[in-house]
Amino acid sequence: MFGFFKKKGSADVQKDPESSVDRGILVFENTSDVIQAEKALQKSGWAIRVMGPPPEIQTGCDMVIEFPLIEELNIMRELSNADITPLQMVPVTAPLLEPVNLFHTKDFGDYLMVRAANMKITVSKKDHAIVNISGGGCPDVPFLAQELVGKALENAPRPRELGHTLCGYALELAYEELRRIC
Amino acid sequence: MLGIVGTVPDLNFPLSHGQVRLIGRKLNMNGRSIPVNRGTPALLAAALKATEWMGGPEIYAFLAGDIGRGEGSRKLYEFLTRHLPEFEFQVLAFHYLQPDVDWHNKVLFTVESMQPRPILIADAGFMYAAKMSGEAAGYDFFTPDVGELAFLADELAPHPFYTRGFILHLNNRVPDLIRRAHQHDNVAAHLVVKGEIDYIAKGNQVIAKVDRPSFDAMEAIGGTGDTLTGLLTVLCGVDLEPAKAAVLAAGANRWTGHFAKPDPATQVIELIDKIPLALSRVMDQNRGKDYDGC
Numbered sequence: 001m002f003g004f005f006k007k008k009g010s011a012d013v014q015k016d017p018e019s020s021v022d023r024g025i026l027v028f029e030n031t032s033d034v035i036q037a038e039k040a041l042q043k044s045g046w047a048i049r050v051m052g053p054p055p056e057i058q059t060g061c062d063m064v065i066e067f068p069l070i071e072e073l074n075i076m077r078e079l080s081n082a083d084i085t086p087l088q089m090v091p092v093t094a095p096l097l098e099p100v101n102l103f104h105t106k107d108f109g110d111y112l113m114v115r116a117a118n119m120k121i122t123v124s125k126k127d128h129a130i131v132n133i134s135g136g137g138c139p140d141v142p143f144l145a146q147e148l149v150g151k152a153l154e155n156a157p158r159p160r161e162l163g164h165t166l167c168g169y170a171l172e173l174a175y176e177e178l179r180r181i182c
Numbered sequence: 183m184l185g186i187v188g189t190v191p192d193l194n195f196p197l198s199h200g201q202v203r204l205i206g207r208k209l210n211m212n213g214r215s216i217p218v219n220r221g222t223p224a225l226l227a228a229a230l231k232a233t234e235w236m237g238g239p240e241i242y243a244f245l246a247g248d249i250g251r252g253e254g255s256r257k258l259y260e261f262l263t264r265h266l267p268e269f270e271f272q273v274l275a276f277h278y279l280q281p282d283v284d285w286h287n288k289v290l291f292t293v294e295s296m297q298p299r300p301i302l303i304a305d306a307g308f309m310y311a312a313k314m315s316g317e318a319a320g321y322d323f324f325t326p327d328v329g330e331l332a333f334l335a336d337e338l339a340p341h342p343f344y345t346r347g348f349i350l351h352l353n354n355r356v357p358d359l360i361r362r363a364h365q366h367d368n369v370a371a372h373l374v375v376k377g378e379i380d381y382i383a384k385g386n387q388v389i390a391k392v393d394r395p396s397f398d399a400m401e402a403i404g405g406t407g408d409t410l411t412g413l414l415t416v417l418c419g420v421d422l423e424p425a426k427a428a429v430l431a432a433g434a435n436r437w438t439g440h441f442a443k444p445d446p447a448t449q450v451i452e453l454i455d456k457i458p459l460a461l462s463r464v465m466d467q468n469r470g471k472d473y474d475g476c
Contacts, residue, residue, distance in 0.1 A: 113401070119331070132404050133404050134404035141220075142278060145219060146285060
């Protein structure tokens with residue numbers, strides 16, 4: 001908290017974990033590819049994050065994967081093994097937009113609702129049945145609601161398997177949070 | 183006639199346009215049956231229910247199947263840029279479409295050539311694109327929920343998913359968010375902000391608040407925002423002033439909850455069934471009332 005008062009170059013100055021100078025981003029054609037790449041890389045333990053693309057990136061979708069630049073070759077190999085090809089890889093030169101990472105939980109008594117960004121998912125506490133999905137504005141939201149509502153949280157398809165947009169990705173985060181707390 | 187543009191969650195649903203009917207609890211368009219869950223079908227069903235009760239204008243829809251990959255939305259965008267000027271609408275509402283700024287701009291440019299120019303309402307994905315295009319002021323209404331209002335207020339966010347935390351924390355300060363969104367030219371002439379309290383704004387000023395009746399469970403029910411936009415579309419189409427149309431739409435949407443007695447598992451069609459009762463109640467309550475800015 002009081003790092004501001006520390007002398008420059010002092011021995012206990014640590015590398016800023018949020019620093020972007022040693023990070024690169026992978027740009028993909030669509031959100032589905034981002035979701036698949038994230039899944040494959042996380043499974044192998046890579047320290048990656050889904051972020052918003054910088055304004056100068058004119059191709060691809062509205063999400064990129066930030067990764068440690070030094071691991072570029074290994075990560076590209078991993079993606080190639082998973083049959084996923086990014087459109088391009090560029091070094092990070094400016095702060096990236098961060099996804100919303102706040103969850104809001106509302107207890108309705110017999111039901112529990114979790115909101116992540118603009119998406120909400122509600123389950124019955126008794127049998128974990130997904131009873132409603134609300135919020136969002138991208139066209140996969142009604143589709144996801146159609147496929148998930150009525151199914152038990154544990155047996156329902158994951159939003160990341162069916163979703164294609166940022167709304168679908170936000171729903172995946174809400175789904176994961178519900179799985180964590182239910 | 184009222185025009186509604188949106189998508190249905192069915193990849194096999196072709197690009198279609200025509201008048202829509204509500205038969206029982208399903209929509210019918212050009213002989214195709216469409217279930218009413220949430221999204222544009224819910225908006226359409228609410229609008230049809232309302233216009234039937236009020237003896238209002240016919241509803242004409244432009245629909246395509248889209249499950250988030252954007253193909254259906256792009257077909258719609260292309261069709262609209264070619265054919266919109268052939269139609270005459272009092273109100274034109276854009277809804278669940280894949281946000282795409284380039285296509286949005288082409289569609290808005292086409293709308294500007296329509297005679298007469300319809301009242302324009304944008305909600306859901308099309309509202310996201312309208313904000314990002316910098317052309318928000320070209321619309322008569324945006325209908326965000328509070329989270330989406332925070333996105334409108336964040337001049338950098340390209341989608342609600344990236345709304346910055348310090349702006350999200352203003353969630354309980356809706357008038358501040360409205361002013362901030364207005365300062366960055368990211369709002370339509372009027373806003374209906376859907377939430378625990380519904381705020382109606384003109385420019386950067388809140389001109390009305392609707393907070394009764396109130397049912398907690400409505401927040402969980404998918405499609406309650408869609409039904410509000412459907413009601414607003416119809417009420418704007420029966421020559422009400424924008425603010426009054428907004429207050430009545432917000433009120434009627436809340437009263438559907440009173441009559442349906444919702445819990446978080448209630449489905450939106452159960453609320454839509456109650457729209458005639460809700461409209462009747464809200465019309466009685468607001469008869470003769472006027473609103474600032476009308």
